[in-house]
Amino acid sequence: MLNDLPKPTIFAHRGDSAHAPENTLASFKLALAEGADAIELDAKLSADGEIVVIHDPTVDRTTNGHGRVSQMNLSDLRSLDAGSFFSEKFRGEKIPLLSEVFETVGRNIFINVELTNYSTPRDQLTEKVCALVKKHALEKSVIFSSFFASNLTKAARLLPEVPRGLLAMNGLLGVWARSFGFSFGDYAALHPYLTDVNPQQVQRVHRLKRRIHVWTVDNPDDIARLHSWGVDGIFTDDPKLALQKVGRQA
Ligand code: G3P
Ligand code: MG
Numbered sequence: 244m245l246n247d248l249p250k251p252t253i254f255a256h257r258g259d260s261a262h263a264p265e266n267t268l269a270s271f272k273l274a275l276a277e278g279a280d281a282i283e284l285d286a287k288l289s290a291d292g293e294i295v296v297i298h299d300p301t302v303d304r305t306t307n308g309h310g311r312v313s314q315m316n317l318s319d320l321r322s323l324d325a326g327s328f329f330s331e332k333f334r335g336e337k338i339p340l341l342s343e344v345f346e347t348v349g350r351n352i353f354i355n356v357e358l359t360n361y362s363t364p365r366d367q368l369t370e371k372v373c374a375l376v377k378k379h380a381l382e383k384s385v386i387f388s389s390f391f392a393s394n395l396t397k398a399a400r401l402l403p404e405v406p407r408g409l410l411a412m413n414g415l416l417g418v419w420a421r422s423f424g425f426s427f428g429d430y431a432a433l434h435p436y437l438t439d440v441n442p443q444q445v446q447r448v449h450r451l452k453r454r455i456h457v458w459t460v461d462n463p464d465d466i467a468r469l470h471s472w473g474v475d476g477i478f479t480d481d482p483k484l485a486l487q488k489v490g491r492q493a
Contacts, residue, residue: 285357296339421433434478437459463484466479
């Protein structure tokens with residue numbers, strides 16, 4: 244359960260993406276082995292409606308292919324190498340299906356599923372992810388997040404027992420989400436960008452009896468400062484470093 248996690252909860256952002264290719268089974272397994280409390284991943288749909296885990300709307304940066312994820316079938320996506328952009332050592336890693344991630348680490352670690360249909364907002368991503376969480380009976384070890392409040396409203400209707408975190412864009416673009424959008428919405432947590440957080444913001448969220456999970460924090464001084472302000476969670480590319488910094492690992 245979200246509230247049973249250690250404070251601050253260390254979320255491995257796209258897995259241990261400092262030491263393995265982001266959003267792959269290798270990066271999620273590594274995060275688990277290193278003692279991260281949770282992983283964060285980016286879910287979106289392939290052209291044939293399968294839930295895959297990849298951050299960008301295109302495959303260009305993180306694979307040896309080209310094209311938009313939403314226009315490629317699962318078989319095309321699965322033929323790509325999602326490891327060697329990071330290092331030769333990871334050649335052969337695939338873009339995972341969300342179901343594979345659930346099967347591989349779902350019983351062992353808490354999972355932040357970010358609903359990232361930002362370029363295809365009318366698709367069935369939220370419905371399909373909710374059905375999959377239900378199928379795997381992972382309601383107690385998942386939180387949904389999204390920059391699109393509409394995804395989270397839909398998830399609240401379909402699977403109310405899974406908590407929701409509202410992502411806020413950094414700077415001016417995220418003002419509404421960090422204030423009225425969050426306060427008047429049904430969210431367990433606010434997910435603001437690192438430079439938008441201050442002690443008053445942390446206190447305001449806590450007065451609402453909710454949590455604040457901050458992204459993406461890789462600098463050791465930032466980790467220590469946020470910890471001293473009492474944030475409830477930190478998304479980091481380097482979970483091992485973060486665990487050390489908050490005094491949970493030598
Ligand atoms: O959930 C925190 C973070 O992942 C949001 O931004 O672009 O890395 O998905 P992004
Ligand atoms: Mg993300």
